[in-house]
Amino acid sequence: MTPARRNEILRNAAGVGTAVGAYALSFGALSVAAGLSAVQTMVLSLVMFTGGSQFALVLTLGAGGGWLTAAGSAVMLGSRNLFYGPRVAELLDRPRGWRRLLAAHVTIDETTAMALGQEEKEAARYAFWATAVSVYALWNLGTLVGALGATLLPDPKMLGLDAAAPAAFLALLEPRLRGREPWLVAGAAAVVALLLVPVVPAGVPVIVAALVAVAAGLRGKPVEEPAPLRGSERSEEPT
Amino acid sequence: MKWLAIGVATVVCYLFKIAGLSLPERWLDNPRIRRIAGLLPVALLAALTAIQTMSSRSTLVVDARLAGVAAGALALLLRAPFLVVVAVAAGTAALIRLL
Numbered sequence: 001m002t003p004a005r006r007n008e009i010l011r012n013a014a015g016v017g018t019a020v021g022a023y024a025l026s027f028g029a030l031s032v033a034a035g036l037s038a039v040q041t042m043v044l045s046l047v048m049f050t051g052g053s054q055f056a057l058v059l060t061l062g063a064g065g066g067w068l069t070a071a072g073s074a075v076m077l078g079s080r081n082l083f084y085g086p087r088v089a090e091l092l093d094r095p096r097g098w099r100r101l102l103a104a105h106v107t108i109d110e111t112t113a114m115a116l117g118q119e120e121k122e123a124a125r126y127a128f129w130a131t132a133v134s135v136y137a138l139w140n141l142g143t144l145v146g147a148l149g150a151t152l153l154p155d156p157k158m159l160g161l162d163a164a165a166p167a168a169f170l171a172l173l174e175p176r177l178r179g180r181e182p183w184l185v186a187g188a189a190a191v192v193a194l195l196l197v198p199v200v201p202a203g204v205p206v207i208v209a210a211l212v213a214v215a216a217g218l219r220g221k222p223v224e225e226p227a228p229l230r231g232s233e234r235s236e237e238p239t
Numbered sequence: 240m241k242w243l244a245i246g247v248a249t250v251v252c253y254l255f256k257i258a259g260l261s262l263p264e265r266w267l268d269n270p271r272i273r274r275i276a277g278l279l280p281v282a283l284l285a286a287l288t289a290i291q292t293m294s295s296r297s298t299l300v301v302d303a304r305l306a307g308v309a310a311g312a313l314a315l316l317l318r319a320p321f322l323v324v325v326a327v328a329a330g331t332a333a334l335i336r337l338l
Contacts, residue, residue: 019321022321036241040241043245048245048248048252048253052283056283056287057244057248059291061241064296066240070244071243071247071248075251077279077283079279080277081252081255081259082255085257085258085259086259089259089260101257103260104257105253107256158333159329159333160329160332162291163303165291166290166291166292166308167307167324167327169287169288171324172280173284176281182278185281186282188282189281189285189289190285190288193290194289194290194293197290197294197299206283206286206290209286210286211282212282213283214279216278216282
């Protein structure tokens with residue numbers, strides 16, 4: 001890996017971290033507005049450290065959901081990290097002991113994407129850890145500033161924070177809406193959830209709407225996914 | 240109850256991460272499971288967006304939030320960065336409440 005390549009990776013990692021930090025600002029503020037304490041909010045960012053799940057947890061609690069439905073929606077959103085594991089393990093040469101425990105903690109959307117975006121294994125490993133450090137630091141810094149800022153604010157409704165929450169989910173959803181199927185699944189899930197609102201306890205509609213994804217996944221024809229990255233072989237393999 | 244939700248979800252989310260790094264790859268290689276895993280965030284995020292926009296506890300409501308989220312969606316279409324999308328949504332809702 002050339003020094004130029006190394007610098008480029010560091011620049012990209014800093015850029016991803018900055019974007020995530022901005023996102024964390026809104027997470028911190030919305031979490032406090034949803035009724036969690038600043039300490040609870042910080043524990044989530046430090047220990048759970050997977051953004052979509054954190055948002056789902058605090059907003060379900062804020063909307064009056066019970067602990068089981070709040071944890072359930074967070075867990076379901078966090079399940080995608082399971083599928084990043086095999087690729088990350090391969091790139092990091094199957095880490096053991098504390099290195100594996102640490103790598104697992106930071107195996108999330110951003111680190112996986114940055115690592116998989118590299119041409120060679122050494123760069124991929126470097127990108128993974130550089131992004132991990134940058135995102136972890138700025139995600140937690142952003143959360144802290146957002147949470148402390150929100151404790152100083154007046155009524156969150158006055159500031160439209162209750163509209164900021166669904167807009168944040170929409171912004172997370174938008175990049176996944178590529179092609180007809182995701183649109184259909186998203187539309188059906190939204191309708192199912194809204195129809196259930198008057199009849200089941202808060203938080204449950206979201207869990208049931210997840211079944212739309214299960215049904216669509218079981219029904220549809222499995223599509224060939226691009227082959228997982230195999231270190232330095234990738235550039236030689238036609239994909 | 241909040242701590243219970245935080246504790247349970249945090250532990251399970253970490254178990255997913257560590258399992259992904261530890262299990263043999265072929266265990267996760269089932270194409271149907273991969274498809275469901277890919278569609279799950281789509282369904283959950285869409286449901287969360289809809290619920291947070293148009294419901295309050297157990298009733299469906301149309302209020303300033305809908306206008307805020309619509310403005311946020313417009314900002315997304317114009318390729319605005321995350322923080323701008325969220326700020327546009329919040330600002331629009333706040334403005335409508337002021338009027």
